[in-house]
Amino acid sequence: MSLIKTSSTYISVISVWFLPWTVMAQPAAIAMPDIYSAQTAKQILMQGGNAVDAAVASAFVLAVTYPEAGNLGGGGFLTLFEPNKQSNNATHEPNQGKSYFLDYREKAPLAAFRDLYLDSNKAVVPYRSLVGYQASGVPGTVRGMWKVHQRFGHLPWKRLLSSAIQLAKQGFVVSEPLAQRAIWYQQWIIDKSPIPLNYTAYFADLKTNSIFKQPELAKTLTLIAEQGADAFYTGKIAQQIVKQMQKPESMADKGLITLADLKGYQAIWRQPVQGQWQGRTIVSAPPPSSGGIAIIQLLKMKSLLEESHKPSWLKAEANLPEQAFKAHVYAELEKRVYADRAFYLGDPDFIDVPIKQLISETYLTSRIKGVLLDNISDTESLKPGKLESPETTHFSIIDSQGMAVSNTYTLNMPFGSGVVIEGAGFLMNDEMDDFSTKPGVANVFGVVGGKANEIAPSKRMLSSMSPTIVLKGGQVEMVVGTPGGSTIITSVFQAIVNVVESGMSAQQAVDAPRVHHQLLPVNQIAYNPELSDATKAALELMGYHLKHNSYMGDVQLIANINGHWQAASDKRGQGVSEVFSLD
């Protein structure tokens, strides 16, 4: 544990003394959620792997060392920037590259239907979408890693899995946070599933500083290394998953995932959502994530508001402590964004999401009309947003050629559904809870969603995960993302603003206090860590309820600041970040 804590505080900064758009090698940088993934990513880059190789290897390592969120049984999103391989040295023109987005989000099983989690009285059955066999969507991670590697990977697939296999076989040291979360989850699920869950046998006994070996998982990873993603989707692992789904005796408890679900699962290349802001291009997650749209809406609305309301902005700013003014303005913008999220967003393969319109200047100009700079605007007339819970994980990588990967993936809750695939040693997700279990009605977490996000067979559930890349002059300026459920959006937004507008270093930007408002609960601002007494008093005087949120993300940020690469892992987590030269 001490190893992890100590290492979380170091970052190094290496000067970039050449123009950012030349094709000379630059330092590589990583910002990873734990020390094992950091070691692996660095090793792969040092061995000549590119950012995608490092991402794939790290994703499999995290499935071993970060079992609460790193996964084989979950899904996620990957945003990628590939620099143009042609040199433009002669003209010194910015060497534009191309951005990509891979959607490997889970899908509802074919047997799922709109009222899956309702009883005969159309009431939501508590926790059924969160705990146990029916909570899982069809996993996407293994197909996603395979697909991105097929197209962009450089080193052999098998080699990329070797660190993960070794860590599963030989074990790794259990950190205190992992041990604590494992116990917490055990207590959390105990009364929420009608049948006992095998999570207990696999993870409930993790002790701080003990060595945790996962021989079944090592076998699974070896199969994936040798046979590729098909081992998981049509081979032995698919059979193990389906067998596990059938284990409960009662039909009501059996899982829904079938061989047809697994065979039919595809990861999808989508257009990343892109918006212009402050001379930059924000490249982020499109639907089925709400993240990219929401972050671009927040950034653009902030700028529009600042420009169009200059005198009242300055007056209100002068009357409040700095942090309180920020928290209020963010809350005003955020309640509008989360209202849009709940109403418009869902799987683009099932519904039309008006992306262009939602991030257009015209729409956002009209959207800020009701914003009040010195008072709280009306909540009743806005559509409700959504409250989610941890755990997910994010990493950011840039290689020496400027290829960047921003990856967020998850099981949803820490340790997902609590169901482990026996013989295969990995946990299944509980991502089905990200659907609106009953459109228009709050579920057990206070989640309210609309028709756009109701359950349908093979549909992807709406997400907030927002792996983001910021481009300036056609080159990567930032690679950023975080876990944190619905707070992901506001954490990424604040990290970007902290660097671009507040002039913070990467470390300051990720460590700075963050605030979060998501329309509901009404007038509630969550914060982490502490805010000053003056800030709190000012916000309370305005009518806000303040709530300390013990968990608000784990931002992993790489940023080029004034020609220097910096990498930083959030002090809230156990991350390790480093900038290093390959020489």
Ligand code: DON
């Ligand atoms: O996709 C989503 O938005 C959620 N399932 C993510 C959950 C999450 O971030 C929990 N994290 N700490």
